[in-house]
Amino acid sequence: MNTKVFEEYESEVRSYSRKFPVVFKKAIGSYFYDEEGNEYLDFFDGAGAENYGHNNPEIKESIIKYLENDGIIHALDLYTEPKREFIEYFEEKILKPRRLNYKIMFPAPTGANANEAALKLARKVKQRTQVWALMGAFHGMTLGAISLTTDHVPRVGAGVPLENVTHIPAPYMFPELDTIEYMETLLKDDHSGVEKPAALFIETIQAEGGVNVFDIDWLKRVRKFCDDNDILLVIDDIQVGCARSGKFFSFERAGIVPDILTLSKSIGGYGFPFAVTLMKPELDIWKPGEHNGTFRGNQLAFVAAKAGLEFMLSHHIEEETERKGAIVKEFIEKEILPLDSRLSYRGIGLIWGIDFSKIPSDTFCADVQKECFKNHLVIESAGRKDAVLKIMPPLTITDEELIKGLEIIKIAMRETLRRVK
Ligand SMILES: Cc1ncc(COP(=O)(O)O)c(C=O)c1O
The missing domain is CATH 3.90.1150.10 (Aspartate Aminotransferase, domain 1)
Incomplete structure (x- = not known):
């Protein structure tokens, strides 16, 4: 070839x-x-x-129909029919049945973009620059996201110091170490040398990190640790969301709810670039245009995303x-x-x-x-x-x-x- x-x-x-x-x-x-x-x-x-x-033929049909009708393709963040239909469907069929209450934000269309928005928002809400993430994490390649990511090669490729993130050992790394106690010690010990973070970023299953599935008890304890210490819990469900774990959201199995949630990849339904950052309503303190971008919420992706969710539900994925x-x-x-x-x-x-x-x-x-x-x-x-x-x-x-x-x-x-x- x-x-x-x-x-x-x-x-x-x-x-x-x-x-x-x-x-x-x-x-x-x-x-x-x-x-x-x-x-x-x-x-x-x-x-x-x-x-x-x-x-996927069912999703494809919706896309073709939309194109044939000259549906608007590029619309920045204007109000459009496909966006309304996606938000309504996502709210009614995905969030409400799970008793999840989030405001939805459309950052630029990649996973890294969704995490950049989450990072900025967490720091803005808590007025703290430090963020914690786990060793073995993968959150993307843009400068903020890569500071959370631990893979050595792309970190070196960043070319500047990657600051304001402390990496915590993932729970599987040292069987004798209780990582929740470790984080508590970092906060309590006046000689830990580590500042209190605005947020803790986790994947519930580290996919790029080597398919490390965090157990339910640990996830519950992480949620409690964040609540007890006024730290936002951000879950990156970009790779293992959209039913990959057997539940639409990977954290459902632990019965926990993140404060901020990022999705990309299959939320686009058909492989189109698409991302969302979801936040508890009280965290939505963005000023208009404070996080901006030309390609936020591609209209064809809205059509495919809704059709993807319909497919997921009707075929019991x-x-x-x-x-x-x-x-x-x-x-x-x-x-x-x-x-x-x-x-x-x-x-x-x-x-x-x-x-x-x-x-x-x-x-x-x-x-x-x-x-x-x-x-x-x-x-x-x-x-x-x-x-x-x-x-x-x-x-x-x-x-x-x-x-x-x-x-x-x-x-x-x-x-x-x-x-x-
Ligand atoms: C968990 C997770 N977060 C973020 C990203 C980054 O997404 P993107 O490559 O679309 O920027 C990835 C990509 O593999 C990922 O697996």
Whole structure:
């Protein structure tokens, strides 16, 4: 396949294309197709941007209808019909049934943008510059978001000191350390050297951080810790929201409510860039235009976002995700773990990680990915040293496709293990 133009003219910053160096042309459901017509099963899902499947026909129909009627496409933050319909639907069908009361803000359309807005707002509300985040966190690449993110390479790439964020050990890092007590000590100890934050940013499942699922008790205690200490709890549900965990919001399983909530990726319904920052009404102290942008709430994305939510509800995607998650878990336990005693796994809903960090090879996960791709499975890595294989198919994947992909992983692992042994 001719990839010359990319290699010659596209910046060296490109990343995923290096792992999957073919030229893609089409995508339907759980599959990509390259320009020669070869089919690839997608276990990457645009990092969670295509939860309802590629070119989902029901969502597509709404988009085509809107385009055919010359619906307004660009409208800054003007009042429009698609925006009204999205807000009304989101309020009635997603927020109210969960007894969630939020004001909704449309920042620019990426996850990083949603987190930038959350950061600014938290600091403005609490009048404190410090923010806390967890080690292993991923919140985006813009300057504020990257100061929350812990991945070394992009942090160095920021080129300036990343300030005003203190990183707290994630609960899985030191089994003997009670991270809630640790945070309490940081606040109480007059020699901790750490300032009280405006907010604590968390993902309830660190996806890029290596599929680390935080347990319900810890999430409840974090909520109480923030309440007790007048700290805002910000949950970034950008990758694991929109039913990925088996519930629409990933924090629902813990029965907690964040003060500020960020969503992007699959909230756009069809893979369109779209993001929202939700805040408890009393936190909405923005001045008009204080956070601005040309592309806030793309109109086609509003149409797709509403159609995506309709699809999610009418096809019982949350329940289906839980059911399919059990298939993945069983497969990993019965077919994958017996391959090598150094393997471990974690996951929930339809996000699972197979952890290779105990295998003494820096390239093991990359090698498994390569083997998978040879067998036409697109799958990404995550976590420290990229040692975790992240299984994240579209939520609409069929059981047969799911098993097919898992079998490819098993074969790829067997082959790679044979080489390192
Ligand atoms: C949890 C989380 N937050 C934020 C982001 C950043 O989103 P974007 O790449 O759209 O800026 C990502 C992207 O992977 C993410 O997984």
